[in-house]
Amino acid sequence: MTTNPADNRAYFFKIDTTIKKIRQNLQKKLDASNIDLTVDQWVLLDHLKRHETEGISQNELAEMTVKDAPTVTRIIDLLVKKGLAERKMAVNDRRRFNIILTDAGREKFEETYPIVVEVRRQGWGDLSDEDYKTFVRILDSIYLNVSSGK
Amino acid sequence: MTTNPADNRAYFFKIDTTIKKIRQNLQKKLDASNIDLTVDQWVLLDHLKRHETEGISQNELAEMTVKDAPTVTRIIDLLVKKGLAERKMAVNDRRRFNIILTDAGREKFEETYPIVVEVRRQGWGDLSDEDYKTFVRILDSIYLNVSSGK
DNA sequence: TACTAACAATTGCTAAAACAACTAATGTAC
């Protein structure tokens, strides 16, 4: 067994602090624009928008966002309360809801999206396309490595 | 102003899901070994260990971990309740505590550290040293970019 | 058909995140 030089490297901590900063920054920008959304509510809204035509279940949302089912239930509750999303009974399976955006939800998405894009752009700064490829490759690799780890 | 091709790239989301998977994986391993620590409690314990000699204030801990002061207060509360850390009055400033590890805290650190190293190793897999350099450079860059963003 | 397993979603619990408001101690300006 080889001694992997990455053993003592705290990349975990670096990822953690970076995503925290990104989230704080995005939340500030959302608040400043009176968007009235948390970052996690935005993440769900974004996924709902992407699956506007087919509709999507809470479990599918949970899997895609790496949240658990109760967490998704509660965030959807909030989106519903704000009038941005609706639970529609699935016709062929009465256990399941298809979550859909309301018109207000679509408007909120359009209003929020440019802010998110600007935060992304600013965060990426002048890093290169080559950097982007490498970054995605590494993140995907780590994701798979820890997901397969029992 | 140039059109940055990274505008529509959701690296934010990729970082977010990856760190979530890492955290879930680490938490499972800690639970399996009956460590009785959450990931965030471990993060603070780790910082306390690194500043064993000088001691460290709650605000300093907050800054280093990108948590806010109330969050640190409550995590320290839990560590104190578990007998792993102590609040020592600072001699020259009665507002301030120096947080120090107890003997049990040091033992807990030694017990936990190998597990953390193993999770890191497994997560990194066979990515290269060159990858590591690039990864750190990009994360640091993003961190600075969003931190400076008003 | 009846029994059982699997599944979607919810509720309850504790921990953590972020904000606001607060207490107590320190520092600065007049």
Add this chain to the structure above:
DNA sequence: GTACATTAGTTGTTTTAGCAATTGTTAGTA
């Protein structure tokens, strides 16, 4: 030295995270 601002830490509230347990529905099997 008094007045005011700043700083360290705490408490209260809402949201998110994760686990366990529960309800109601569907699927599989004897």
